[in-house]
């Protein structure tokens with residue numbers, strides 16, 4: 024089997040055609056909101072109600088969208104590879120659950136999940152699809168006022184980094200899909216893969232910020248490019 028262990032990193036571009044805004048593109052979320060106000064711990068401490076409202080709005084938007092052909096194709100690739108004794112790691116920077124809803128068996132959410140709430144005081148984590156408010160109590164420790172979205176903000180450390188580097192270092196193909204290559208540490212995965220001698224490819228609408236770091240590239244819509252690549256991989260694998 025070629026590329027028995029595939030590591031896939033996804034970003035906002037994989038969910039764009041499902042109707043979720045990307046971050047840095049024109050009209051993206053960050054052209055409309057100040058990053059430091061809604062996606063940093065300082066912003067949250069200064070104005071928790073505003074930050075919770077921003078994520079309530081995003082959570083509601085996420086609930087109304089469906090996975091697209093790219094999510095579905097990646098779910099199929101992961102399933103087929105597992106059946107044939109290989110492994111596909113899907114590591115996403117996205118806080119939506121469209122990979123899971125598109126059929127992925129397991130997903131590493133390095134920037135958290137918007138459909139979960141976390142207690143700022145005790146770290147208690149629970150699925151939560153309603154609106155968060157500053158006067159909510161924590162089901163675990165009972166304290167009030169610390170319930171926040173389970174989303175990694177700027178200045179905070181991404182999640183599952185040990186697991187990620189382990190999967191990355193044992194992969195024999197690294198594929199980056201729909202990410203601008205601007206936010207570290209995810210933007211550094213391609214260099215880590217290259218340093219380990221692993222072939223790298225990006226699939227993106229246009230060359231990303233670190234396009235020159237990839238061995239191969241396919242440019243176009245994720246909903247078209249990803250299913251085409253997956254079909255080729257499955258055909259080659261036989």
Ligand code: NAD
Pocket residue numbers: 033034035036037039040045046047048051053058062116117118134174175176177200201202203204205206226227228229230231243244245246
């Ligand atoms: P991004 O918006 O920076 O980049 C999206 C990329 O997708 C772009 O390169 C764009 O060309 C491409 N793209 C757009 N539509 C596409 C399509 N249909 N098909 C294929 N590609 C398409 O998003 P990113 O790279 O995911 O950003 C990095 C991460 O930074 C985000 O995922 C997010 O987790 C994080 N971030 C988080 C916050 C927060 O709320 N905590 C704030 C800002 C950024």
Ligand code: ZN
Pocket residue numbers: 142143144145146147161162163164165166
């Ligand atoms: Zn708590």
